[in-house]
Amino acid sequence: MPQADAKTTALLDCLAGTPAPSEKLEALIYPLLDLLADITGLSSTYFTLIDEERQVQTVVYARNIGNLIIPEGLSVPWCDTLCRRAILEGRRYSQDVATHWGDSMAARELGLCTYLSEPVYLLDSTLYGTLCAASDEQVTLSPEVIHYMSLFTQLISRYLESERLLQLVTTENRILAHHANTDPLTGIANRRALVQGLEARLQHAALNGQHLYVAFIDLDGFKAINDRHGHDAGDRFLIELAQQLTRHCRKDDLIARYGGDEFVVVRESHTDTSEQAFRQYLEELTAGQFHICDDIIDYSGASVGTITAKPEQHDAAMLLSLCDAAMYEQKKARRHDIT
Structure with missing residues (x-):
């Protein structure tokens, strides 16, 4: 009668008392199938998944x-x-x-003689699958060996639950990180994400001998839009402006709402553009007709200040400050042109 030797017994006790690591399920199952074959002497060991909704059982390993x-x-x-x-x-x-189970057609076709099966349940009592061992010969198993089968399924269940909790925590962390870095009104990056992204781009530019264009956008006349059309329309205008930037800027541009009616766009330098062209493009992009809340707003465009950032000379805070100052210079120039 097959029995587990002292070495195998110690290993099984260790496995049964140790939480499963976060790795692929097969990395856990295959060693268990090998151990199950050793201690039972049965020629086939396998793990199945059960889909009760589709009423299908599948041999996975x-x-x-x-x-x-x-x-x-x-x-x-x-x-x-x-x-x-x-x-x-x-x-x-x-x-x-x-x-x-002489009436089982599957058992007859496979020639099953000895059979051992243990269900794998999740903590909520959902039937996940089964751990099985079988042979075409008659094999007598001791209660100790059958007990180890139960320990195996408990180990698998604990692994599955740990994986489920890990995935849940990972998903929750991803959602929290998204909320922490996203402007809730416009859905684009917020100031926190802007600073982090700008620092990362500065480091990347330094490694590749590049520079960055940073644009600070202030929506001139935004208060008048709020006063004339209402705050809902003002919010909708901010959303439309963010979507306009997202649609027409480059995919690798960093677009963020700095706060209020202020936006920032960061672009890696390319030979096909210049700082001046970048600024003019954004000025034109923010101007035009916006259909807001069943009304049409003819908007003359925003004040845009730009800086060519050199990684060896600037950090994120300095760049944003310089860009803000450049934007105010443009705002004063636009006011002078109007008057």
Whole structure:
């Protein structure tokens, strides 16, 4: 009768008491299938997934060392599998399948004689799958060996739960990071993301011997829009302006709402443009007709101040300050032109 030796027993005890690491499920299952074959002496060990909604059971991982072959990828109707009948009847082990489940066509076709199955449940009692071992020969298993089968399924269940919690935490962190770096009104980067992104681009430009163009945009006359059309229209105008920038700037441009009616666009230098051309393009981009709340706003454009940033001379805070000052110079020039 196959029994686990002292070394295997120690290893199993260690596995059963240790949380599973965050890695692919197969990295856990395959060693367990090898151990299961060692301690049971059964020729096929395999792990299945159960889709109760579709009523399908699928062999995902398998080890075969004898004449009995349980292939990976095999899918069978769940309603008539030995695993389901074993769960319903409370009989997880049989050394004479023909006696207990002689009417099973699948068992007859495969030539199953000895069969061992243990369900894998999640913490919410959802049936996830089964861990199985089978042979075309009659093999007697001790209660100790069957107990280890139960430990294996507990280990798998703990692994699955740890993975589920890890994915949940990862998703929540991703959502929190998105909210922390996104302007809630316009959906583009906020000031925090702007500073971080600008610092990263400065470092990248320094490594590649490039420079950056940084534009500070202030929406002249925005208060008048609010006063005449209402704050809802003002908010809609900010959203439309952000979408205009996003649609027509380059994909690798960093576009952010600095605050209020102020936006910043950061662009890596290219030979096909210049700082002046960059500024003029943004001025033209912010001007035109905007259809807001069933009304049309004829907007003459924003004041745009630009700086050519040299990574060895500037940091993010200095650049934004210089850009802000350049924008105010443009604002004064525009007022002078109007008067």
